[in-house]
Amino acid sequence: MAEIKVPELAESITEGTIAKWLKQPGESIDKGEFIVELETDKVNVEVISEEAGVVQELLAAEGDTVEVGQVIAVVGESSGAQSAPAPAAEEVSAAAAPVAEEGTVEQTSADRTIASPAARKLAREKGINLAAVTPVDPMGRVRAQDVSAHNSAPIAPAAPAAPAKATAAPVQEDGRETRERMTRRRQTIAKRLLEVRQSTAMLTTFNEIDMTAVMELRSRKKDEFYDKNDVRLGFMSFFTKAVVAALKKYPYVNSEIDGDDIILKHYYDIGIAVSTEGGLVVPIVRDADRKNFAEIESTIGELAGKARDNKLTIADMSGGSFTITNGGVFGSLFSTPILNGTQVGILGMHTIQKRPVAVGDNVEIRPMMYVALSYDHRVIDGKDSVGFLKMVKELIENPEDLLLGS
Template sequence: MIEIKVPELGESITEGTISQWLKEVGDHVEQGEYIAELETDKVNAEITAEHAGVIKEFKREPGDNVEVGEVIALIDENASAGGDDSGSSSDNSKSEEPKAKEEGVVKEEKKEEPAAKEESSSESENRPLASPSARKLAREKGIPIDSITPTDPTGRIRRQDVEAHQEKPKKREEPKQPKASASPEGEAGKPVEREKMSRRRQTIAKRLVEVQQTSAMLTTFNEVDMTAVMDLRKRRKDAFVDKHGVKLGFMSFFTKAVVGALKEFPLLNAEIQGDELLIKKYYDIGIAVSTDSGLVVPVLRDADRLGFAGIESGIGELGKKAKDNKLQLGDMQGGTFTITNGGVFGSLWSTPILNAPQVGILGMHKIQMRPVAIDNEHFENRPMMYLALSYDHRIVDGKEAVSFLVKVKELIEDPEQLLLEG
């Protein structure tokens, strides 16, 4: 009997939560085949079978917390799917033959069992292909995965297929009212719904509270005129796509501007370790990405060595991996400074929370046309964006923080400087 254990996932990960079993007891699995999805604080991982055989037992259930190295399933290398070992089956049939003659009905029922098991095994082998996030959403919504019609030409069910399927029954079931209306938790019989927080959401909540309790966080604001950047993008966007195969977005300009400002104000690229400051001489910029399972911050490595095309390609690749739940631990470790763009959701003004142990985070916001005074007599409507810099006041003084943000503003309003300064 082979034990399936929770594998080592990284130095900082010691436990996880079983999201779902991808196989069932009695299923045959090949070596390297996925059998379970594990949700951890940072990434989702799929556990594989290290040996071929038949799954004999699941020791833990979906939703259970498990530790690295813990046995969660057993696989029998010598068994065949849907039945017991041939030797023991033969012996049992011989010893039970006399009884079967006396109890013909019982014998007939026993003959049918293997067929039923084979049918069950066949069904599990034919279970539809689906991404882990799609299976998880379907399970949370109580939707049978095999009732969902995929739009992917390969037949793989994706999250959007589950969401589209959910809209159909929702309209039909509205008159019935959800079971939550009878929940005793509601005030005066009002409907409520209780939902367990995912492990990632619990971790996000814990870390954000810790940051506010352990740092002297302060936020300073400024605004930037986006006219020059938008004009430059308009002139160069087609040629840029033709040459590099990626779009010229705003994030490459802000990443370049942040790196330039960090070089001038290095304490914002540092962290506190005990009674020492660790001032980093490299620039690994975290880019906050919102996903269905929570906010993640993959890291763009050595951003100071990348051109505009390299930055856009790198951010695009990290964003896709985040949306597809394919980020690895290495993608999110070791950032020195973070950029978050609430403007894509329409945010006009916010105070971003630090991504510990970093001591600085830049918040971008919605671009909005506003009247701007050109001189004492003239106004113009300009595309303006509010910028917010949250910083740890323990090591960064107000003068340095404000100067950093002014430098970012200057570089964005005169983007040629970004090209000249590399």
């Protein structure tokens, strides 16, 4: 027999969620073959089996929260005696009777409650009667999250299950509402965004950029650029280069607060926000100051592809000194970006829109983009924030300077 455990993921990650079982009890598995996909705060991780054989038991269900080091499955030798393993405790459907815990003789109301092993373990630790826990799952399955949300109370010796179930909220049958549990990543995004708003003195300053010159240069050079580098010339490389130049002039925008200290970063690892089905992720373009336009575009393309395919690693998203987010790809005209983690600055790009603007003494129709810099006012004053954004504007409006300086 071999136990499948939740592996060490990263220093800051201690638990995950079972996203999808790739093998079921009774199925054979080779050594090194993936058995389960875990969803963590940052990325999804596929776990392999260290032994070949037959999956004997799954000890956690899809959607359950599991901790690093926790046994989540058992793999046995491939033999006739093991070809038809007992059904896993987690494979309990709405119509099936709950499976009793191993070693349990008497059946209390808690035993008859459909619950995950993690929920049962937590209930025992907290002294909570599972039958009294109101599950979020409309099918009545109790999970660890339900136990955590329940007020701790001693287990009653004779608590019937029926009254406890009667307290559950009725399921909507008319189709007007659908209750959906947040994914772990969405929960983490929500938590961290709220923490940022509560723990920083965040302000936002705005400006607008005339995109005429950079669009003309891009149009003129894009074919030659692609033929030479096998990658398309986009706007993100221009903005990344402009941001790096502005960070060098205004170093406190490239810093973070640690207690009573300010840590000034002398490297330029620029996070590029990418929208995925699972939520917003921010992979990092490392050492952007040392990369040319083609290398930046290639790196962004590679990271964006990994994000969409759910193949980003912890290393791809760890660190970062400043972030760029482009709401313009969705048509956003104007927004206030929220700071990313411990960083003190984030640049928001927006959609390009033709507008009448004053050019000298004349009014012309120009392609304009609003840009926003959100910053932590505890570190950055108005002078630096306005100067930083003004420098980004000037560099984008004079893109030859970026090309010559790269």
